[in-house]
Amino acid sequence: MSQENPFIFLVDTILSIYIAIMLLRFILQQVGADFYNPISQFIVKATQPLVGVARRYIPSVKKIDTASLALVFTLIIIKLVILFSIAGYPMDAQQLAIRGLYDLISLVFDIFIVALFVQAILSWVNPDPNHPVSSLLRDLTFPILNPIRKFMPAMGGIDLSTLVGLIGLMFLKRLVLSLFQML
Numbered sequence: 001m002s003q004e005n006p007f008i009f010l011v012d013t014i015l016s017i018y019i020a021i022m023l024l025r026f027i028l029q030q031v032g033a034d035f036y037n038p039i040s041q042f043i044v045k046a047t048q049p050l051v052g053v054a055r056r057y058i059p060s061v062k063k064i065d066t067a068s069l070a071l072v073f074t075l076i077i078i079k080l081v082i083l084f085s086i087a088g089y090p091m092d093a094q095q096l097a098i099r100g101l102y103d104l105i106s107l108v109f110d111i112f113i114v115a116l117f118v119q120a121i122l123s124w125v126n127p128d129p130n131h132p133v134s135s136l137l138r139d140l141t142f143p144i145l146n147p148i149r150k151f152m153p154a155m156g157g158i159d160l161s162t163l164v165g166l167i168g169l170m171f172l173k174r175l176v177l178s179l180f181q182m183l
Contacts, residue, residue, distance in 0.1 A: 033139035
């Protein structure tokens with residue numbers, strides 16, 4: 001798609017931000033993040049209008065908020081339809097579904113990679129552990145870092161688990177997304 005078109009830039013930016021916020025809501029629920037955190041409260045309030053409607057029609061499956069996940073995928077498809085329409089590229093339903101799934105998986109990896117990276121940067125300045133950002137990042141990255149820390153404890157007071165997590169996630173992202181190249 002042409003990056004020179006300002007409408008593509010505007011639509012892509014606005015929808016991508018909202019999609020990321022919606023996906024963050026889903027991920028934070030899955031990792032059991034503190035929903036009294038002010039950042040979590042913002043995410044819930046920003047996404048509640050759509051999630052509230054979707055939950056009437058899409059039930060949760062066990063502890064998985066399928067309504068939020070379905071909304072993320074639907075918003076990605078809507079974004080792609082709008083962007084490809086503006087750019088003048090035709091796309092069939094199968095291509096749209098594959099590209100939507102590709103974008104969803106890529107965004108999930110990106111959220112965790114950015115969270116680990118920001119947490120690593122913040123660790124250099126020793127932030128307040130009770131700060132809402134630190135707390136939320138800890139909740140978000142715990143499922144990734146905890147297993148790594150069990151097998152790789154801090155060496156000489158230096159915790160390399162974040163670096164291992166970043167490298168591992170980047171590798172997995174490339175591996176999983178390369179499977180889409182075969183489709």
